[in-house]
Amino acid sequence: MEFFFTVPPAITFGPGCSKKVGEVVTQLGYKNVFVVYDAGVKAAGIVDPIIDALKAANLNIVEYDKVLPNPPIECVEEGATLARNAGSEIVVAIGGGSAMDTAKCVNVLLSNPSPLSLYEGVNNVKNRTNPFIAIPTTAGTGSEVTTMAIITDEANKRKFAVHGQHVGAAIALADPELTLGLPPFITATTGVDALTHAIEAYISKMNMVPTDVMALKAIELIIKNLPEATKNGQNLEARSNMLLGSLMAGIAFTNAMVTLAHSIAHPLGARCNTAHGLANACVLPYVVEFNAPAVPQRIRDIGVAMGLPVQDLSDGDVAKAVVEALIALNKELGIPSLEGAKVPKDILPTIAEDAMKEVPTFFNPRECTVEDVLAILNKAY
Numbered sequence: 001m002e003f004f005f006t007v008p009p010a011i012t013f014g015p016g017c018s019k020k021v022g023e024v025v026t027q028l029g030y031k032n033v034f035v036v037y038d039a040g041v042k043a044a045g046i047v048d049p050i051i052d053a054l055k056a057a058n059l060n061i062v063e064y065d066k067v068l069p070n071p072p073i074e075c076v077e078e079g080a081t082l083a084r085n086a087g088s089e090i091v092v093a094i095g096g097g098s099a100m101d102t103a104k105c106v107n108v109l110l111s112n113p114s115p116l117s118l119y120e121g122v123n124n125v126k127n128r129t130n131p132f133i134a135i136p137t138t139a140g141t142g143s144e145v146t147t148m149a150i151i152t153d154e155a156n157k158r159k160f161a162v163h164g165q166h167v168g169a170a171i172a173l174a175d176p177e178l179t180l181g182l183p184p185f186i187t188a189t190t191g192v193d194a195l196t197h198a199i200e201a202y203i204s205k206m207n208m209v210p211t212d213v214m215a216l217k218a219i220e221l222i223i224k225n226l227p228e229a230t231k232n233g234q235n236l237e238a239r240s241n242m243l244l245g246s247l248m249a250g251i252a253f254t255n256a257m258v259t260l261a262h263s264i265a266h267p268l269g270a271r272c273n274t275a276h277g278l279a280n281a282c283v284l285p286y287v288v289e290f291n292a293p294a295v296p297q298r299i300r301d302i303g304v305a306m307g308l309p310v311q312d313l314s315d316g317d318v319a320k321a322v323v324e325a326l327i328a329l330n331k332e333l334g335i336p337s338l339e340g341a342k343v344p345k346d347i348l349p350t351i352a353e354d355a356m357k358e359v360p361t362f363f364n365p366r367e368c369t370v371e372d373v374l375a376i377l378n379k380a381y
């Protein structure tokens with residue numbers, strides 16, 4: 001047995017823990033804080049109490065509030081210029097994957113020269129970064145525990161990863177109270193993104209025992225809690241379990257990687273600005289269906305983690321049951337098909353070609369052709 005497993009940041013988990021941020025920055029010995037978020041999180045009333053907690057610790061604060069979904073390089077460079085000019089020492093992100101990934105890259109550029117494109121790929125960030133603090137507000141990406149950031153290169157219509165040493169958070173403050181007001185549709189789609197991370201980490205060619213344990217528990221937590229968190233957002237227990245599930249899925253996939261669903265979701269995000277979770281949710285059932293013959297025992301384990309009665313079924317019937325349950329989950333959560341998500345049909349061949357070049361395709365358990373990917377896209381349409 002051989003594997004490489006990165007241990008995640010120091011995680012503080014629990015209702016209200018985001019208010020400890022002032023204390024945490026002070027303990028680390030920094031004074032000048034750069035806070036990154038987007039307009040939606042600000043409007044939801046999540047930012048101000050955290051800024052107040054930083055102010056109560058007598059810290060100097062500069063805010064960057066212009067993060068965009070599927071964040072483009074320009075947001076990162078604009079934020080980095082502001083942070084450098086302000087003499088910021090430590091970066092705090094408040095938000096979903098878009099804010100956390102923007103902040104990760106701003107933090108990289110505080111100790112490494114621009115442009116960001118120099119750091120695309122794995123372990124290309126050379127200079128050590130200061131500790132970065134991630135405060136997630138969606139139970140989805142797991143970016144608070146992953147060692148990568150996903151940024152959009154709008155000029156070339158693609159997303160790319162800055163991955164590896166010096167990129168991830170040093171400290172995650174995972175406060176489920178911040179997710180109580182997340183609207184139902186964003187709860188649903190970001191939640192299925194987390195489920196996709198867990199399922200794809202489990203079937204990835206890079207799977208290993210430590211990620212398997214995280215992935216299966218994440219699948220169980222998400223399947224049990226996502227419908228309730230979507231329908232009754234104020235249920236703190238369901239929200240806590242979702243945040244825990246997304247965080248565990250994040251630890252799994254930052255090590256085991258993801259597979260074909262993410263290879264398809266990235267170009268859908270870059271070319272059609274489809275929300276990341278929505279893109280994954282639309283294709284996940286059909287990616288699982290495609291991969292099932294290559295990893296039958298793993299699909300069976302996933303079925304068990306989902307609580308499906310698969311014990312006495314043949315491999316083919318297990319796969320069918322898992323796929324049907326994923327389709328039914330999308331339906332229950334009000335997640336549309338790719339057509340309903342306003343993806344133009346004539347772009348599907350381009351998405352299929354892009355997906356073949358994506359890094360996660362390399363980790364897919366079953367070899368695929370561009371025709372296979374197009375068939376998956378057509379089913380998901």
Ligand SMILES: NC(=O)c1ccc[n+]([C@@H]2O[C@H](COP(=O)([O-])OP(=O)(O)OC[C@H]3O[C@@H](n4cnc5c(N)ncnc54)[C@H](O)[C@@H]3O)[C@@H](O)[C@H]2O)c1
Nearest residue numbers: 040041044070096097098137138141143146148150182276
């Ligand atoms: N770094 C990683 O490991 C990783 C993993 C998966 C995805 N991603 C990337 O993350 C991005 C997607 O992140 P996301 O799915 O979290 O969505 P997001 O950060 O784009 O947020 C989606 C929307 O929800 C709003 N929002 C967030 N939290 C809220 C709250 N608590 N209450 C009300 N509104 C809230 C935001 O304002 C935004 O409008 C994509 O770019 C994707 O590629 C990164």
Ligand SMILES: [Fe+2]
Nearest residue numbers: 141193197276
């Ligand atoms: Fe994802």
